Amino acid sequence: MQHNERLTPVLLILWQRVRTTSSLIFMPSDTPSSNIIECQQTGANVTLIDGLITDCGRIVSDRKEAEGWFDVSTLKEPYQVEGKKTMGYELAEQLGWELPDVILYPTGGGTGLRVPRAIGDFMRLDILRNSGGSAVAVTDEELLWAVKESGAAEGIFVTPEGGACLPTLKQLISQGKVSRDERVVLFNTGSGLKYLEAFRMLEQK
Secondary structure, three states: EOOOOHHHHHHHHHHHOOOOOEEEEEEEOOOHHHHHHHHHHHHOOOEOOOOOOOHHHHHHHHHHHHOOOOOOOOOOOOOOHHHHHHHHHHHHHHHOOOOOOOEEEOOOOOOOOOOOOOOOOHHHHHHHHHHHOOOOOOOOHHHHHHHHHHOOOOOOOHOOOOOHHHHHHHHHHHOOOOOOOOEEEEOOHHHOHHHHHHHHHHHHH
């Protein structure tokens, strides 16, 4: 598989260790060291590529049939999408089979931002409009504040994108789009430990 984000590779490796199969991970050479080390220490065969994540994906695509690999990169298999559906069920169950009034969910790598010829951008916008939702951008400074605030208030070391939900909530309340008496759920999608180098860079800005 190619390295596609910060959590999937390690989860895959651990599952495959139980199933006594092997994992081959292709990552750009500038991938944060915490990700590389974690994959190596959990038993994967990690290959670093001098290029972008798309170059890693191209290598996997070109070799997977001849090598007999099963490609589990993002959107190359059905399990990740199916697994994400369970979040809705778990959320309803934990709230006594009632859904919250507002859900704030972070985007990942910002796919589609500043793309000259975006594909499917109208579909994303239609979903936002038809669901009564909206998209909000926050600054790096707001991200850092939110990560620290989440740690101090809840004891959770959230990811930068997970932290984005907190200043987003403040914006939506100030704009009158969310009221203080509504039930709001903020999603955090991983551990801030995966982003130590990014946090250091943000602090130095």
